[in-house]
Amino acid sequence: MKTLLGYADKISIAPGEPIAFKVSSEESAPYDASIVRLFNADTNPAGPGYREQIVPDASWQIAGRRQPVYPGSCAVIPAAAALRGLQSFHISVLVWPSLPEQADQVIASLWRAESEAGFILGIDGGQGASLRLGDGAGGSEILCLGLPMLARHWYRLEAWFDAPSGRARLRQQTLHRYPGLSDEGEAHLATAVRGLGAGGGTLVFAARPAGAPGRFAGHFNGRLEAPVLHGGGALVGAWDFGAGIGTDMVHDTGPHALHGRLVQGPARGVTGHAWDGTVFDWQRAPAQYAAIHFHQDDLEDAGWDTEFTWTAPADLPSGMYAACVRNGLDEDYVPFVVRPPAGGSGARLALIIPTASYLAYANEHLALDAALAERVHDHVPAFGPNDLHLAAHRELGGSLYDVHDDGSGIMTSSRHRPILNMRPKYQSWLGGTGSCLWQLPADTHLLDFLDRQGIACDCITDEDLHAQGAAVLAPYACVMTATHAEYWSTRMHDALLAFRDSGGNIMHMGANGLYWRISFHPVRPGIIEVRRCEVGNGWITPPGEAVHAYGGELGGLWRRLGRAPQAVVGVGFVGQGFDVSSYYRRLPDSYRPEAAFIFEGVRDEILGDFGLIGGGAAGLELDRTEPSLGTPPNTLVLARSENHTRNYLPTVEDLLINYAGQAETSAVHAEMVYFDCAGGGAVFATGSIAWAGSLPYNGYDNNVSRITLNVLRRFLHRNE
Amino acid sequence: MRNAATRIDPLRLDPVREFWERPIGHHSAELETVLSILRSGKVAGKYCLICLRPHAEWAIGRISGVRGIAPVRVDGPVFTSIEDAERYVFRLRWEAETGYALPADDVLAGESAGT
Numbered sequence: 046m047k048t049l050l051g052y053a054d055k056i057s058i059a060p061g062e063p064i065a066f067k068v069s070s071e072e073s074a075p076y077d078a079s080i081v082r083l084f085n086a087d088t089n090p091a092g093p094g095y096r097e098q099i100v101p102d103a104s105w106q107i108a109g110r111r112q113p114v115y116p117g118s119c120a121v122i123p124a125a126a127a128l129r130g131l132q133s134f135h136i137s138v139l140v141w142p143s144l145p146e147q148a149d150q151v152i153a154s155l156w157r158a159e160s161e162a163g164f165i166l167g168i169d170g171g172q173g174a175s176l177r178l179g180d181g182a183g184g185s186e187i188l189c190l191g192l193p194m195l196a197r198h199w200y201r202l203e204a205w206f207d208a209p210s211g212r213a214r215l216r217q218q219t220l221h222r223y224p225g226l227s228d229e230g231e232a233h234l235a236t237a238v239r240g241l242g243a244g245g246g247t248l249v250f251a252a253r254p255a256g257a258p259g260r261f262a263g264h265f266n267g268r269l270e271a272p273v274l275h276g277g278g279a280l281v282g283a284w285d286f287g288a289g290i291g292t293d294m295v296h297d298t299g300p301h302a303l304h305g306r307l308v309q310g311p312a313r314g315v316t317g318h319a320w321d322g323t324v325f326d327w328q329r330a331p332a333q334y335a336a337i338h339f340h341q342d343d344l345e346d347a348g349w350d351t352e353f354t355w356t357a358p359a360d361l362p363s364g365m366y367a368a369c370v371r372n373g374l375d376e377d378y379v380p381f382v383v384r385p386p387a388g389g390s391g392a393r394l395a396l397i398i399p400t401a402s403y404l405a406y407a408n409e410h411l412a413l414d415a416a417l418a419e420r421v422h423d424h425v426p427a428f429g430p431n432d433l434h435l436a437a438h439r440e441l442g443g444s445l446y447d448v449h450d451d452g453s454g455i456m457t458s459s460r461h462r463p464i465l466n467m468r469p470k471y472q473s474w475l476g477g478t479g480s481c482l483w484q485l486p487a488d489t490h491l492l493d494f495l496d497r498q499g500i501a502c503d504c505i506t507d508e509d510l511h512a513q514g515a516a517v518l519a520p521y522a523c524v525m526t527a528t529h530a531e532y533w534s535t536r537m538h539d540a541l542l543a544f545r546d547s548g549g550n551i552m553h554m555g556a557n558g559l560y561w562r563i564s565f566h567p568v569r570p571g572i573i574e575v576r577r578c579e580v581g582n583g584w585i586t587p588p589g590e591a592v593h594a595y596g597g598e599l600g601g602l603w604r605r606l607g608r609a610p611q612a613v614v615g616v617g618f619v620g621q622g623f624d625v626s627s628y629y630r631r632l633p634d635s636y637r638p639e640a641a642f643i644f645e646g647v648r649d650e651i652l653g654d655f656g657l658i659g660g661g662a663a664g665l666e667l668d669r670t671e672p673s674l675g676t677p678p679n680t681l682v683l684a685r686s687e688n689h690t691r692n693y694l695p696t697v698e699d700l701l702i703n704y705a706g707q708a709e710t711s712a713v714h715a716e717m718v719y720f721d722c723a724g725g726g727a728v729f730a731t732g733s734i735a736w737a738g739s740l741p742y743n744g745y746d747n748n749v750s751r752i753t754l755n756v757l758r759r760f761l762h763r764n765e
Numbered sequence: 766m767r768n769a770a771t772r773i774d775p776l777r778l779d780p781v782r783e784f785w786e787r788p789i790g791h792h793s794a795e796l797e798t799v800l801s802i803l804r805s806g807k808v809a810g811k812y813c814l815i816c817l818r819p820h821a822e823w824a825i826g827r828i829s830g831v832r833g834i835a836p837v838r839v840d841g842p843v844f845t846s847i848e849d850a851e852r853y854v855f856r857l858r859w860e861a862e863t864g865y866a867l868p869a870d871d872v873l874a875g876e877s878a879g880t
Contacts, residue, residue, distance in 0.1 A: 088819050088820065089820055413828060414808065414832070416805075416806065416807055416808045416811065419811070420805075423789065423792075424788070424789045424851055425812060425813060425814050425850070425854050426813050427813070427815070427823060428815055428816065428836055429816040429819065433815070433835045433836065434835075436829075436835035437833060437834065437835040438833075439832050450832060470819070472816065472819060625789060690790060690791050691791075691792060691794070
């Protein structure tokens with residue numbers, strides 16, 4: 046198991062900006078820390094070798110302490126006068142449990158853990174509703190209905206307590222009816238409790254205070270809606286969870302304005318009990334989306350303390366860097382990007398580091414959780430130390446491909462936690478054979494190549510692109526995308542298009558790019574949301590929930606949203622396989638005069654029949670042209686991959702009907718394209734994730750690196 | 766659901782020889798059918814590889830199928846070739862599926878099957 050884990054408060058800093066590192070030394074042992082610049086994160090002995098460079102005057106010796114992670118979401122209403130004096134009460138909540146058989150799940154609590162005073166309305170281990178009362182002086186009673194609840198069905202739970210008499214009442218009412226099923230009822234109890242003790246407790250929905258500040262226990266899994274609390278016959282609060290969707294705020298419509306906040310990012314913009322199937326957008330009918338879906342494994346921010354900070358020197362070159370922590374037995378790297386100063390460094394090339402896509406795959410558990418993973422990549426998945434640690438530590442949260450403990454899809458991903466697969470040296474089961482790289486480490490093949498060629502390159506992250514828009518790309522003649530830039534916000538998408546249409550040149554180096562729309566959290570950087578509408582992937586968005594909570598845009602594939610990647614870069618996703626890669630064969634377009642510069646010095650018909658990712662330049666995920674989806678008519682299709690294994694299967698959104706032998710006859714291959722744009726720039730796309738893995742072959746001297754360099758040099762100097 | 770014993774003909778070894786020649790990569794339809802059956806088990810108890818040293822050493826493990834419980838290494842050799850580890854898992858699954866033991870590695874590797 047790993048003994049060092051870390052993350053940073055930022056993923057992109059400009060020279061002169063500070064960055065804070067949060068590290069847990071799991072055995073509270075001391076460790077050394079330093080800053081390194083990453084060039085080649087691939088340890089494959091068949092390649093050029095791992096390469097990092099130590100940044101001077103940036104090292105620390107840290108005493109080390111364990112910093113735990115406490116997942117689980119809830120809604121917290123801070124202590125207020127109207128809550129402090131509560132003795133007799135009535136509470137009503139609509140409840141949609143997703144793991145009703147699990148013990149100790151709190152619906153609502155006004156509870157002081159240290160004195161055991163207050164009340165806890167919950168559901169308990171398949172016994173349905175329960176009510177706990179405590180007077181803070183040792184008197185405590187529990188009332189339980191013993192009526193199992195159905196998963197994913199709506200109920201109304203109500204509890205009454207009359208302090209002077211000690212009488213308590215608990216009711217579970219179903220909002221559905223099945224003949225022969227008794228899942229509703231009511232119970233009364235004459236308790237010895239005569240009050241809820243000294244007030245001061247915080248009202249919490251979906252959990253209870255655990256004693257220590259900011260700590261909660263008894264997390265509920267499922268949806269809650271419309272809690273209403275009365276005290277002594279008067280309304281204390283009535284919370285409308287349909288207000289403030291997309292924010293962390295919880296809105297009280299009652300007389301005391303007992304507004305609250307959400308902890309650890311539960312899901313909003315989800316259907317409530319009143320959703321009738323006539324609206325599909327929470328903005329049009331918030332009352333039908335007045336539920337919040339809480340999960341015991343929600344994690345938005347690990348909340349660790351800073352262990353050390355560093356300020357990037359003003360003259361530090363843009364690039365990918367990492368804080369490296371080591372204790373003699375283990376190490377961890379916390380990667381980040383140093384972007385150029387405002388206006389650029391003078392480099393004519395920018396590489397967009399696809400940090401949103403890194404987040405989408407952050408702490409992915411597919412090969413651990415899904416039996417299909419082995420079938421998808423056609424060999425037995427191999428797990429390294431980081432995978433084994435993730436498998437044992439679900440509190441670190443999953444990726445946008447995983448599901449929560451209750452089976453619902455994980456719709457948001459945050460970088461405010463250790464991300465064990467966003468690491469140099471990390472090998473992923475998704476990375477095929479050979480180097481087995483996916484995302485960040487695979488993208489360093491591009492960085493190493495550019496550095497060895499002496500080509501100045503600024504690194505811009507997705508977050509920079511989202512925050513600054515097209516202006517951040519304006520200084521560059523050429524913008525390069527990475528191996529798998531799959532997740533794009535609208536502002537990122539707009540920025541790339543604006544760059545292209547104003548004369549910029551794009552080298553789209555990977556595949557399955559510009560695929561899913563995401564939204565960034567409107568306030569907190571480093572958190573993204575996806576809705577996997579229509580086609581799904583790992584899970585599928587439930588009916589009526591296609592609209593993002595963050596910002597209210599319709600989610601899904603950009604292709605479905607009218608912006609297919611083919612219309613931007615000429616090619617779009619066609620299929621995937623994760624075993625071995627293949628090669629390209631040149632097509633007649635590659636011999637046209639306007640393509641001559643691309644193939645200068647290249648005599649081969651076969652391109653990229655070598656490489657560190659699956660042994661070929663065409664592999665993992667592949668893109669091809671599709672005129673009906675917007676591939677420009679002036680596109681030159683320069684080369685096409687062939688001879689892929691049977692494991693290369695068409696993407697599901699292209700399958701309009703199934704038939705026997707479909708996989709055998711589907712056109713799953715990569716196409717390498719080039720086209721001039723009306724704005725004066727041009728686009729070159731490789732159509733393959735594995736392309737970059739072929740750059741290092743033969744000391745970076747091969748037809749893949751030659752083509753890449755030919756295009757790059759033309760694009761860099763095109764408008765000079 | 767067919768009887769497990771009839772899903773794979775244990776006497777047809779040509780797909781096995783093909784796998785021994787190339788565990789990862791181009792496979793015939795016949796071999797893919799066999800692999801689909803052998804790999805169709807539930808997550809719980811499914812074989813996996815545990816990488817002991819990157820690009821150098823792998824052991825056999827089993828996936829727990831329980832969230833929060835990591836794969837566990839099982840008794841067996843340490844492999845210095847990922848292909849050999851694949852062959853080893855294939856052998857375990859074949860024998861569990863069919864009830865028949867496969868010939869030794871050198872016997873399976875000795876007769877080229879082609880693809």
